[in-house]
Amino acid sequence: MSAEKMETTGSLLNGAGAVHEEKEDILRPDDLSEMLAAGTKVVHEKAENTQFVKDFLKGRIRKELFKLGHVALYYTYTAMEEEIERNKDHPYFAPLYFPAELHRHEALALDLEYFYGPDWQSQVSCSQATQRYVDRIHQVGQEDPVLLVAHAYTRYMGDLSGGQVLKKVAQRAMKLPPTGEGLEFYQFNAIHSAKAFKQLYRSRMNELELDMETKQKLVDEAVMAFQFNMEVFDELEEISKTIQEDVLDAGLPVHGAMGGDIS
Ligand code: HEM
Numbered sequence: 001m002s003a004e005k006m007e008t009t010g011s012l013l014n015g016a017g018a019v020h021e022e023k024e025d026i027l028r029p030d031d032l033s034e035m036l037a038a039g040t041k042v043v044h045e046k047a048e049n050t051q052f053v054k055d056f057l058k059g060r061i062r063k064e065l066f067k068l069g070h071v072a073l074y075y076t077y078t079a080m081e082e083e084i085e086r087n088k089d090h091p092y093f094a095p096l097y098f099p100a101e102l103h104r105h106e107a108l109a110l111d112l113e114y115f116y117g118p119d120w121q122s123q124v125s126c127s128q129a130t131q132r133y134v135d136r137i138h139q140v141g142q143e144d145p146v147l148l149v150a151h152a153y154t155r156y157m158g159d160l161s162g163g164q165v166l167k168k169v170a171q172r173a174m175k176l177p178p179t180g181e182g183l184e185f186y187q188f189n190a191i192h193s194a195k196a197f198k199q200l201y202r203s204r205m206n207e208l209e210l211d212m213e214t215k216q217k218l219v220d221e222a223v224m225a226f227q228f229n230m231e232v233f234d235e236l237e238e239i240s241k242t243i244q245e246d247v248l249d250a251g252l253p254v255h256g257a258m259g260g261d262i263s
Contacts, residue, residue, distance in 0.1 A: 027202075027206075030212065030215070031202075031205075031206045032149075032205045032206055032208065032210065032215050032218065033202035033203075033205050033206050035215050035216075035218075035219050036150070036153055036205070036218065036219055036222050039219035039220075039222065039223065040154070040219070040222050040223055040226055043223050043226040043227065043230075044226065046226075046230065047226050047229060047230050047233070050230055050233045050234065050237070051233075051237050052069075052233035052234070052236050052237045052240070053233055055240075056166065056169065056170075057165075057166075057169060059169050059172060059173040060173070061169070061170060061173045061174060062240070062243060063115075063174050064243050065236055065239065065240050065243060066170060066174060067112075067115045067116070068127075068236060068239060069232075069236055070108060070111055070112060070115065070185065071112065071124045071125075071126075071127075071130075072126075072127060072129075072130040072232045072236070073104070073108055073185060074105075074108040074109065074112055074124070075126040075130050075131075075134055076130060076133055076134060076137070076155070076232075077103070077104040077105050077108055077155070078105050078108075078134075079133075079134040079137040079138055079141075080137050080148075080151055080152065080155065081099075081103050081104070081105045082138075082141070083137055083138060083140065083141025083142070083145075083148055084097065084099075084103075084141075084148065084152065085099075086141055086142075086145075087141060087145040087148055090145050090146075091209075092145060092146040092148075092149065092208060092210075093145060093146075093148055093149065093152075095204040095207060095208065096149060096152060096201065096204050096205065098201075100190045101188065101190045101191050101197065102152075102156045102188070102191075104159070104185055107184035107185045107187065108184070108185050110184045111182050111183065111184050111185050112124060114181045114182045115182055127232070127235055128235065129228075129231040129232045129234070129235040130232055130235075132228065132231065133225075133228035133229070133231070133232060136224070136228065137151055140221070146210070146214060146217075146218070147217065147218065147221045149205065149208070149218055150218045150219075150221035150222040150224075150225055151221070151222075151225050153201075153205065153222055153225075154222050154225035154226060154229070155225070156201070157198060157201065159185075159186070159188075160188065160191070160194040160197060160198055161194070161198070163186040163188070163194075164186065164194075166186060167183050167186035167187070170183060170186075171183060
């Protein structure tokens with residue numbers, strides 16, 4: 001998004017009560033929200049163009065791969081939300097602490113239970129690329145908590161931006177129930193307007209008292225967060241080839257019950 005003039009009027013309810021903010025913000029290029037949007041523009045386009053993401057958007061998702069994607073998300077959000085909890089009172093993170101609205105750990109656990117059954121925890125493990133992402137999140141949370149803002153921004157703002165589209169694609173491609181089982185991750189029940197919430201989140205980021213050097217460090221960290229995500233996508237893409245071979249080896253049709261192409 002550009003540094004256009006924007007009015008921010010957010011009025012949101014969360015589980016604990018009303019979060020009400022009314023203000024008029026004129027965004028400036030040195031506002032953190034604008035620096036993050038501008039500084040991640042190129043890497044965002046790169047992420048959109050990874051094979052995994054392109055296939056996903058076309059509805060070319062095999063269920064086994066989607067499940068592994070969810071496993072990666074589970075470990076990522078578990079680490080991120082663990083570090084967010086640790087730093088929830090830190091002045092650099094407290095204004096961005098929205099557990100009821102944003103946190104995805106529980107939703108992902110429900111989805112994994114749906115896909116893998118009650119003993120899902122014994123069936124999943126953290127992949128190498130995911131582990132590198134997780135390690136960085138823990139390092140940041142423990143050594144330089146202000147940088148957590150970049151990780152929260154990269155994931156939550158992204159989820160709020162594309163979640164509903166991805167949910168519909170996944171639901172149709174894998175013929176998941178319309179009642180939403182397996183897709184809790186995409187469902188932000190405590191957020192009534194993603195647009196309004198994103199505006200609130202941006203204004204909260206802009207109110208953090210950060211000097212220019214720290215804001216720049218946050219942009220660099222957000223670029224890094226995008227890169228970690230792309231490494232996970234690339235790893236999934238590699239795994240996808242072996243799944244395909246397994247399916248072929250087993251003599252099953254490639255476009256069988258595992259997925260489908262809605263395009
Ligand atoms: C914002 C599309 C992948 C992170 C957006 C917006 C769109 C979009 C249209 C703007 C929403 C708005 O201004 O309200 C897409 C598409 C993707 C994709 C089509 C894949 C094909 C990703 C990925 C990530 C990501 C993989 C990170 C893991 C973000 C973030 C924002 C965003 C952080 C907020 C930008 C800001 O306003 O500061 N995306 N996205 N996106 N997306 Fe994506």
